[in-house]
Amino acid sequence: MTPGSGEVVMASSYPVPPETAYMKAAWRAFDRAIQAAGRILLSTHENPDGDGVGSQLAFCEHLKALDRECRILNCTAVPTIYEFLDSHGWLEIYDPKRDEEWLAACDLAVVFDLGDFRRLKAVGRDLLRHKVVLASIDHHHQSGFEELGGEPPYKYFMLDYSAPSTATLVWQYLNAYRSEPLTLTMAEALYTALITDTGSFRYDNTDERAHLMAIDLIKAGVKPYRVHRRVYEQRERSQVRLLGVLTNNLQYSGDGRIGWCALTQDMLARADATQKDVDGFSDFIRTIKDVEVAVLLTEVDGDKTKVSLRSKGTLAINDVAVKLGGGGHPFASGAFVPRPWQEVIETIRPLLEEKVKTMDAVGEGSNNGG
Amino acid sequence: MTPGSGEVVMASSYPVPPETAYMKAAWRAFDRAIQAAGRILLSTHENPDGDGVGSQLAFCEHLKALDRECRILNCTAVPTIYEFLDSHGWLEIYDPKRDEEWLAACDLAVVFDLGDFRRLKAVGRDLLRHKVVLASIDHHHQSGFEELGGEPPYKYFMLDYSAPSTATLVWQYLNAYRSEPLTLTMAEALYTALITDTGSFRYDNTDERAHLMAIDLIKAGVKPYRVHRRVYEQRERSQVRLLGVLTNNLQYSGDGRIGWCALTQDMLARADATQKDVDGFSDFIRTIKDVEVAVLLTEVDGDKTKVSLRSKGTLAINDVAVKLGGGGHPFASGAFVPRPWQEVIETIRPLLEEKVKTMDAVGEGSNNGG
Numbered sequence: 001m002t003p004g005s006g007e008v009v010m011a012s013s014y015p016v017p018p019e020t021a022y023m024k025a026a027w028r029a030f031d032r033a034i035q036a037a038g039r040i041l042l043s044t045h046e047n048p049d050g051d052g053v054g055s056q057l058a059f060c061e062h063l064k065a066l067d068r069e070c071r072i073l074n075c076t077a078v079p080t081i082y083e084f085l086d087s088h089g090w091l092e093i094y095d096p097k098r099d100e101e102w103l104a105a106c107d108l109a110v111v112f113d114l115g116d117f118r119r120l121k122a123v124g125r126d127l128l129r130h131k132v133v134l135a136s137i138d139h140h141h142q143s144g145f146e147e148l149g150g151e152p153p154y155k156y157f158m159l160d161y162s163a164p165s166t167a168t169l170v171w172q173y174l175n176a177y178r179s180e181p182l183t184l185t186m187a188e189a190l191y192t193a194l195i196t197d198t199g200s201f202r203y204d205n206t207d208e209r210a211h212l213m214a215i216d217l218i219k220a221g222v223k224p225y226r227v228h229r230r231v232y233e234q235r236e237r238s239q240v241r242l243l244g245v246l247t248n249n250l251q252y253s254g255d256g257r258i259g260w261c262a263l264t265q266d267m268l269a270r271a272d273a274t275q276k277d278v279d280g281f282s283d284f285i286r287t288i289k290d291v292e293v294a295v296l297l298t299e300v301d302g303d304k305t306k307v308s309l310r311s312k313g314t315l316a317i318n319d320v321a322v323k324l325g326g327g328g329h330p331f332a333s334g335a336f337v338p339r340p341w342q343e344v345i346e347t348i349r350p351l352l353e354e355k356v357k358t359m360d361a362v363g364e365g366s367n368n369g370g
Numbered sequence: 371m372t373p374g375s376g377e378v379v380m381a382s383s384y385p386v387p388p389e390t391a392y393m394k395a396a397w398r399a400f401d402r403a404i405q406a407a408g409r410i411l412l413s414t415h416e417n418p419d420g421d422g423v424g425s426q427l428a429f430c431e432h433l434k435a436l437d438r439e440c441r442i443l444n445c446t447a448v449p450t451i452y453e454f455l456d457s458h459g460w461l462e463i464y465d466p467k468r469d470e471e472w473l474a475a476c477d478l479a480v481v482f483d484l485g486d487f488r489r490l491k492a493v494g495r496d497l498l499r500h501k502v503v504l505a506s507i508d509h510h511h512q513s514g515f516e517e518l519g520g521e522p523p524y525k526y527f528m529l530d531y532s533a534p535s536t537a538t539l540v541w542q543y544l545n546a547y548r549s550e551p552l553t554l555t556m557a558e559a560l561y562t563a564l565i566t567d568t569g570s571f572r573y574d575n576t577d578e579r580a581h582l583m584a585i586d587l588i589k590a591g592v593k594p595y596r597v598h599r600r601v602y603e604q605r606e607r608s609q610v611r612l613l614g615v616l617t618n619n620l621q622y623s624g625d626g627r628i629g630w631c632a633l634t635q636d637m638l639a640r641a642d643a644t645q646k647d648v649d650g651f652s653d654f655i656r657t658i659k660d661v662e663v664a665v666l667l668t669e670v671d672g673d674k675t676k677v678s679l680r681s682k683g684t685l686a687i688n689d690v691a692v693k694l695g696g697g698g699h700p701f702a703s704g705a706f707v708p709r710p711w712q713e714v715i716e717t718i719r720p721l722l723e724e725k726v727k728t729m730d731a732v733g734e735g736s737n738n739g740g
Contacts, residue, residue, distance in 0.1 A: 199595075200570045200572060201570060201571045201594060202570060202594055202595055204593050204594055204595045206588070207588060208585045208588060211582070212581070214571065214576075215578045215581045218576070223574050224573065225572055226683070228572045232657065233657040233658075233661075233682060234657075235657045235659055236658075237659070240617050240620065240658055241617060243617050244613075244614045244616075246614075247610050250610065252607075287602065287603040287605045288605045288606075288607060288610055289603075289604045289605055289607070291603075312603060313595060313596070313599060
């Protein structure tokens with residue numbers, strides 16, 4: 001089964017190790033499609049992360065150097081911390097009124113880091129409507145194909161679950177098919193993607209390939225701290241104030257193995273903070289000594305609650321998120337619950353307390369990143 | 371000039387790139403000394419860090435496997451976060467009454483990551499007194515030889531300023547001279563050293579060698595997150611409370627490019643916190659958006675002040691530390707000042723405000739780690 005033959009490879013035939021004959025053939029067919037295409041659209045999932053954005057920007061620069069007519073159209077805005085990567089202003093938010101005609105005439109659309117097809121939102125809807133040929137470069141489990149008869153809609157499907165980031169696959173493609181060396185802006189975009197998806201080489205998806213990629217990007221001119229400080233040292237003052245509120249309202253249970261906090265709308269208002277400032281706070285609670293499970297409850301619209309769960313890696317906690325109607329990774333999951341936070345914590349605290357009691361009987365876990 | 375010839379190589383003849391003939395000869399001579407020695411002492415600087423401790427423990431395991439009589443004797447205790455590396459209980463604090471006789475009969479002492487010879491304290495004094503043959507493995511600038519006539523006292527001197535960590539040099543030695551593969555405990559010790567000295571591959575001392583070393587250690591079985599959570603996710607509750615105090619007392623000046631905070635003894639007492647909990651707080655202030663220079667003042671004994679200065683990398687700030695009688699790296703420095711914090715901030719604030727005014731005229735800097 002070769003890509004480009006008109007057949008679609010099912011997600012169930014994966015995972016594929018990086019250097020399989022399938023992947024080699026997939027890249028070759030994809031490259032032929034790139035060479036043949038005049039107009040190419042690039043996109044990624046809603047609320048793009050560093051991996052999606054970095055992959056797009058590096059790929060876009062590559063295509064523009066090849067004189068392709070190329071645009072990046074995402075369904076939602078990119079977080080401001082990644083704007084430093086976009087010195088040319090290439091990141092656009094898809095506006096059907098303005099862009100649908102342009103989209104309809106694309107020879108190819110490449111989607112990065114997508115996972116769930118539905119997360120393309122209006123971009124995905126219009127690409128399908130206009131039958132644009134689709135390519136996907138990804139390292140996530142695949143879903144969201146129910147309305148497409150369960151079949152991924154990609155003609156070119158470069159999927160490698162074992163890759164530490166989608167940008168790693170883009171890097172491999174560019175290394176193999178690009179005649180020029182990587183520019184510094186491409187290398188910084190790919191490096192940003194790599195560090196944000198591996199937690200700065202911290203999660204267990206950090207493998208040989210992740211470090212080899214880092215070496216190559218450093219050789220292309222990346223200064224690690226220059227990128228890190230732009231991505232990680234941009235904390236808003238409102239977030240700092242809210243962190244103070246968090247530290248004053250932290251609660252412990254289960255012999256200190258559970259750390260939890262509820263942030264109410266009133267607290268956010270008093271810190272002049274927004275939902276966005278809450279990002280990373282559950283990871284912060286997890287950094288506390290003895291805390292194995294961190295829970296952050298954020299009040300949304302009065303009687304709804306956003307729940308974020310983190311585990312230090314010994315206990316999986318996504319089953320609790322699933323019970324609340326959410327989901328995620330074993331050690332990083334969450335849910336959005338239409339109930340007040342007081343009810344939510346009363347529901348999950350006993351479950352988590354039972355869980356941490358089993359600690360001594362369980363081996364050590366890991367953290368596979370996102 | 372070859373090591374082992376009785377000559378001592380002056381620090382001024384450095385830096386030496388890693389694969390110079392000098393370094394190769396130095397390692398060869400050092401290895402012969404290891405082979406010939408029966409009793410070997412290992413030490414590092416006072417208040418050991420991850421690099422010193424990780425290097426010692428990996429090297430100690432190597433020597434014990436060679437049936438050498440080997441002890442690790444440091445002048446001060448190792449931070450508790452590194453205790454997980456010491457499953458055999460090899461880390462000891464030097465007690466002259468108990469240990470001097472043992473020390474005096476050593477064939478060789480290897481000091482790791484030392485920099486300033488005086489930071490060996492009583493261990494250094496007694497090694498010199500008993501004329502024990504000394505070897506140094508280090509990547510720091512060398513100092514503290516004034517009382518030794520300005521000459522480093524090392525017969526074997528493996529100094530490489532360009533190495534991302536001392537453990538990188540230990541790893542290179544073990545790769546070249548050890549017949550067995552690295553064990554997991556050795557690999558975890560070396561990995562801990564590497565991530566603590568490179569800021570998890572964040573500082574600009576993170577080079578090709580750092581990432582190659584990481585690959586090798588991951589191949590030896592290291593699970594990155596297992597180590598990271600043991601080193602970085604061990605925050606004391608007292609530190610969390612103190613962080614709340616910090617966020618409530620943060621001040622900004624110089625158009626928000628200076629972020630500063632004074633922590634008084636009263637504040638520490640109310641948070642039930644100690645000086646130790648302040649560690650890393652100046653780095654935290656630096657993570658705030660627009661803050662280029664972070665200043666943390668900690669009140670010590672009423673009218674003394676510990677000053678910690680951090681820069682995001684555009685402005686060097688160690689000249690300010692020097693003015694206060696301290697020193698350090700361009701972007702991470704500090705001082706201990708026998709004056710109340712109110713006087714200290716009044717002294718340095720105008721200097722820093724002048725400095726940040728020059729921002730737009732200056733290029734971008736880097737961060738070379740520690």
